[in-house]
Amino acid sequence: MKMKKSLVALYLSAGLLACAPALTFAEVNFVPQNTTTAPSIPSAALQQLTWTPVDQSKTQSTQLSTGGQQLNVPGITGPVAAYSVPANIGELTLTLTSEVNKQTSVFAPNVLILDQNMTPSAFFPSEYFTYQEPGVMSADRLQGVMRLTPALGQQKIYVLVFTTDKDLQKTTTLVDPAKAYAKGTGNAVPDIPDPIARHTADGLVKLKVSTNSASSVLVGPLFGSSGPGPVTVGNTAAPAYAAPAAAAPVAAAGPAPASAKPSEPVLNDTETYFNNAIKQAVKRGDVDKALKLLDEAERLGSTTARSTFISSVKGKG
Secondary structure, eight states, rough: OOOHHHHHHHHHHHHHHHHEEEEEEEEOOOOOGGGGOOOOOHHHHHSSSOOOEOOTTTEEEEEHHHHHHHHOOOOOEEEEEEEESSSSSSSSSEEEEEEOTTSSSEEEEEEEOOOOOOOOOEEEEEGEEEOOOOSOOSSSEEEEEEEEEOTTTTTTEEEEEEEEEHHHEEOOOOEOHHHHHHHHHTTOOOOOOOOOOEEEEEEEEEEEEOOOOOOOOOOOOTTTTSSSOOOEESSSSSSSSSOOOOOOOOOOOOOOOGGGGGGOOHHHHHHHHHHHHHHHHEEEEEEEEHHHHHHHHHHOOOOHHHHHHHHHHHOOO
């Protein structure tokens, strides 16, 4: 029994560690679900945009000078890229890349995530998209990985990519090709200046969409502790019927107040759904997924999800 308890603790620790966002692209200290710093865009302006569908495991490239759209809103400069992404295929990993061009300039992207009702749900400022050195198959670029959990009942979410006047005043320091080559071959790195890429309102951006088997970007508490909780796009209330649920702004990051807890017990069908999903996730060895299912179930008012998770992990051990 002691060994089984230790196993449960190990799974919990491993799951919490797995939920931490990768520092490669998320070293900037900000809260994605704090959309107050994003430009305020009227709903009518959003409705007028053409949203390009991006399917799972595909990369959509947009040359902003020819394929971008105009959005005359204070705080946004130059053309924008607008994408729609399926929200009913599970957790999502969005990888946005902005390539440095031959003129040594680059588009510094900002990304606003909107739910199916086009309500702002998460904002990733330009600081989130960090410089990545060129590789064998990749150029100098700004890149960021966004992991999102669409709420139940949504069919699609929207991704708006833009830059700002503030970004145009900045530059990005690249790595000189000779230095990159020296690092790659293990030779002495030459003491030469690195090129500087100026920021422009034009550029080539690429969006890749894939389902996420790892954890989402975490904001807020998990299990009522000070640990982080996942970014969720849309209303977290489970729909009582098949029709899409009306979306609402996502909850702010941080511990949820007592008044935010469901006033009524979760529906029996929903309770059964989450319990079965937790059991299957643990059976597959995907404890991280089971942890997130547990967190979501308890947010909805489940009283049996935690015991189901623990008993499943004990049984597996």
